Amino acid sequence: MSTAAGAKPVLYHNDMSVCAAKVRMALAEKAVEYDGVHLNLRAGDAQKPDYVKLNPNQVVPTLVHADQVIIESNVICEYVDDAWPDAPLRPAAPADRARMRLWMRQLDEGVHAATGTISSCIAFRHQHLQRDPAELQAWLERMTDPARRERTRHAIELGVDAPEFAPAVRRFQKLLGDMDTALAGGAWLAGPTYSLADLAYAPYMTRLDHLGLAVLIDARPRVRDWAGRLFARPAYAQGIAAWFNPSYLEIFARERAAAGARVATIIAQSG
Template identity: 55%
Template structure:
């Protein structure tokens, strides 16, 4: 019934896997190798014109955009709710997930590529890099990717991405002073949405954000301890990526600490 086109280290795919795990749903996975250009192949573009993961197929209905997919999952299988029961709580949840789609996700992409992923592409031929960039459908995303690929930590996209997370963590801290989860008293799609980003920031060496925000630290630990997060995120960590993160973490941490201090 359910087919998920995904990638092991994609934060957006991890959101959907976590929602599926919370619902205890079985699914068929088709894993895409993003570095091999699987998401840019014509047969996949027919499913997802944005050339990104995840893509969710249920009963021959295709859905893209991870935030939309997570809401579809909760609406279709409501027995274990992931949306607050009251309208105010649902509004709060959507305000948090809206931020992901309107800048937070792009910021973690910039950080991930500036710090680590660019090195994977630099090992490839110039022809392969040019083909990958040309296959990015959105002009702004293509321009951002080229800048990050060429300049790394010196890219003009790096510091604004760090600052965006500084602001986000300040907002997290203020909210968590009033309630245990982002949207209220229950674990919701808001917490599901941010779970893989919390893990990624740790991998990239942005520990200073957690150190400065004790309520966020406690919340992130509660999120990480959930079985659905273990199943949807942690068990998919790719050892090659973890080694790359570890190799680049010290340089990244120094750069981030310099910006925030």
């Protein structure tokens, strides 16, 4: 299949990165073969000069295909759909396609940052706290985005007491409420057809589950049913579930009960 679009692509990614998982699922939907370069984010691989030349934002994923470097997971997903057009992942109807883009855009406009916050506050902080403090400090200093540096620092130092934690949980409450409304009007987020909008949210729904926030999904039968259909796709197994890192699953399992109690309080308070 990959030969249809010429050269075999190279994906710079990370097993547990939600943005990278999204792109792996898109590639799996298209049965595109690729060479993967796995980055160890905790070791600062995304900050190394050779990688920064490809991705100046110091993040995964990056797709290199036919000498072209494509960054930003949503952009990469659309690129994949353009470069391997069989089995389209974008709706044909213009209004559905516009809705698809609005869903994807929300990820860039707050939902991804909220995911980083809840992931770091509940789980990833425990990985960071085991690092050499000077090395951790240097890693934070090298982050080019000051907002990301600030919220990461708070998450590591304060956990679920970080000022960003409750707003991040509330952002997910709003998101899932909006999903519930959308799914009342069609089987998939952008309308009657499965699209990049659905695929893009698959790793985020998984992260909620891993972090003990599945209650937000389970409280909404339409969202629960949609997530079930999403998780049942072979591309989900191939692009996402196959990459679960056992050491991360162990941290999620250890930390999510305490976090669940805090989340329940935040949900109760926001009524």
